[in-house]
Amino acid sequence: MKIGILGGGQLGRMMALAGYPFNLRFSFYDAAKDCPSAPLGELYGDAQATQASLDAFIASADVFTYEFENIPVAWVEYIAQHKPVYPSVKSLAVSQNRIREKALFKQLNIPAAAYREVYSQDDLQQAVTALGLPLVVKTTMGGYDGKGQFVIRQPEQIAQAWSELQAGAPLIAEAFVSFKRELSMIAVRGQEGTTLCYPLAWNTHHQGILSHSIVPAPQVSPAIQAQAEQYITQILHELNHVGVLTLELFETDNGLYANETAPRVHNSGHWSIEGAVCSQFENHMRAVAGLPLGVTDPIRASAMVNIIGQHPRTEAILAIPETHLHLYGKTERVGRKLGHITVTAPSYEALQTRIAAIAQELPNKMALV
Amino acid sequence: MKIGILGGGQLGRMMALAGYPFNLRFSFYDAAKDCPSAPLGELYGDAQATQASLDAFIASADVFTYEFENIPVAWVEYIAQHKPVYPSVKSLAVSQNRIREKALFKQLNIPAAAYREVYSQDDLQQAVTALGLPLVVKTTMGGYDGKGQFVIRQPEQIAQAWSELQAGAPLIAEAFVSFKRELSMIAVRGQEGTTLCYPLAWNTHHQGILSHSIVPAPQVSPAIQAQAEQYITQILHELNHVGVLTLELFETDNGLYANETAPRVHNSGHWSIEGAVCSQFENHMRAVAGLPLGVTDPIRASAMVNIIGQHPRTEAILAIPETHLHLYGKTERVGRKLGHITVTAPSYEALQTRIAAIAQELPNKMALV
Known part of the structure; x- marks a missing residue:
């Protein structure tokens, strides 16, 4: 069985090292020819992420997965039309969007920080009023390793937070959780x-x-x-x-x-x-x-x-x-x-x-x- | 660092899977294009084992090892003239030759079965007399997984044992060890x-x-x-x-x-x-x-x-x-x-x-x- 992995970073590399012993083989979709997974399988993908490169990748394997969540849902949907993809499109769509993720916690009665959706500086002002300071502001999508975040500690920082993150709007504003x-x-x-x-x-x-x-x-x-x-x-x-x-x-x-x-x-x-x-x-x-x-x-x-x-x-x-x-x-x-x-x-x-x-x-x- | 492995079987495959995590890379010398190690590195070698193929292999890596001992000592000596090879030529030469191996046990006072070197059917007859029956007869080199062995249980079998194994002479005849x-x-x-x-x-x-x-x-x-x-x-x-x-x-x-x-x-x-x-x-x-x-x-x-x-x-x-x-x-x-x-x-x-x-x-x- 051949596994196609979207992304050729260290996670794909370690998946391949774990899968070889039971005879899995691998192809990776990554534009970087020297990506960490490159020595362990066939490499597909180009910097323009062309349809042709995705089609070649789909043809190369039997079952698909991904090793990072900042990929277009449309790609995974497209792969799913041709071959099995795990985790599901739904898992990806929820995990890569902080608003949907928080809604899921709420739906399942899993305790999480109170939050507000933020589409404007005015929304951010109202979130500060409702949730207090400090307030953690994040882009809905794409942030990792602390990127795409701003912690508002003083009301004067609201404009700066909006200005820095508004390109990633809608934002999500979360009440600060004091954790051990x-x-x-x-x-x-x-x-x-x-x-x-x-x-x-x-x-x-x-x-x-x-x-x-x-x-x-x-x-x-x-x-x-x-x-x-x-x-x-x-x-x-x-x-x-x-x-x-x-x-x-x-x-x-x-x-x-x-x-x-x-x-x-x-x-x-x-x-x-x-x-x-x-x-x-x-x-x-x-x-x-x-x-x-x-x-x-x-x-x-x-x-x-x-x-x-x-x-x-x-x-x-x-x-x-x-x-x-x-x-x-x-x-x-x-x-x-x-x-x-x-x-x-x-x-x-x-x-x-x-x-x-x-x-x-x-x-x-x-x-x- | 790149490791060159003589042989591309399962042992080479598992060496590579163990070495990737600390950034080792691999080349293998094996004439079989679909050998178990093939997906995990560069493959060298041809069915004729030409000097050119060995030279290309030597050029491909920094340090060398081998994954089976039935290889010509001359190859390892040749590699050793150009690049480091571990284990040493001496280790290979002793392990692949049962007579040298037994001599090593004797030299180090490690208990082992009594034995005789056998160059003729007459030697084999004398070994039976000296060591008794059953007697385990083996080719000096090349046997594995029970191949190249004959257990003489009756004196009548001496001629048959010699006939079956003489192509691998000198043979070694070992007293039967009754083990738990x-x-x-x-x-x-x-x-x-x-x-x-x-x-x-x-x-x-x-x-x-x-x-x-x-x-x-x-x-x-x-x-x-x-x-x-x-x-x-x-x-x-x-x-x-x-x-x-x-x-x-x-x-x-x-x-x-x-x-x-x-x-x-x-x-x-x-x-x-x-x-x-x-x-x-x-x-x-x-x-x-x-x-x-x-x-x-x-x-x-x-x-x-x-x-x-x-x-x-x-x-x-x-x-x-x-x-x-x-x-x-x-x-x-x-x-x-x-x-x-x-x-x-x-x-x-x-x-x-x-x-x-x-x-x-x-x-x-x-x-x-």
């Missing part, structure tokens, strides 16, 4: 509707980019894990989702609040390559290929540390016990995700020692120190 | 001389081909594990070996007897992909690339089950908890290794239940029932 920490849950749903959830990850960001995750998140009660599993399972079924889905959550004094979803494998799930019985990548491939899902249990305490902008010395990282290095074949650039390190340990204490050793070797330590 | 079970140890040595050993595997064969392995081998005392580690570590250092090496052992009433070595990753180490912190494939790649070695500790009870001749249904295998399927992209043929299944479990009891479920789904159950 950020958690995320990765789950997978098979073609027959079976669902499995990974343990909650504790995520720490630095300047809007994920710095590191610790899994299973320490000090999570079984009730909190069960609550998150209930939320994500509702979302998976409601979207008739097939494949991996990610739910980012805020842990607050009033319980969990949903922040956003991603209809795909996620940076906060990379620990699962070595830390879980079956990784998020293998499970996504199993789901897309119509195969039974793999066990999502964690093997031991794990951490994922992102490599941003500059590479560490490979030999220094691999000298730290139980580390694995995952590089994406990219050149260095400020703020660019170049790879990640996973590390496991028999206890959280031992894990912290190893994370500290990793921090010492990383040129860009992000939030590790 | 077959064990193997996988170990790795880095470029700086560091060594690490995996736990002993318990191997069961069927008609000369490995059927399945259970790791860590149950009922192995720490003293037996330590003894095997001492033997393999002596061999690694004596050969100045870099990379993975395998030592097959007989467990007897008088302790461990060395059977043979392989200067490479081994079928009885495939469990380590999911069952150890760092797999034999990743460790071989780390060693060849001059990087620190990874932790060889087992994560939990593991089994490896070979898929011989006919494929099972993928969905039936993956429905069994904690299974992973590793297919090599080969077509079906009697006696051919098409892939393997790894399975892990929290206890040996649970592992046995899962192995039984796998056996039920395998068209060729080998020694599983």
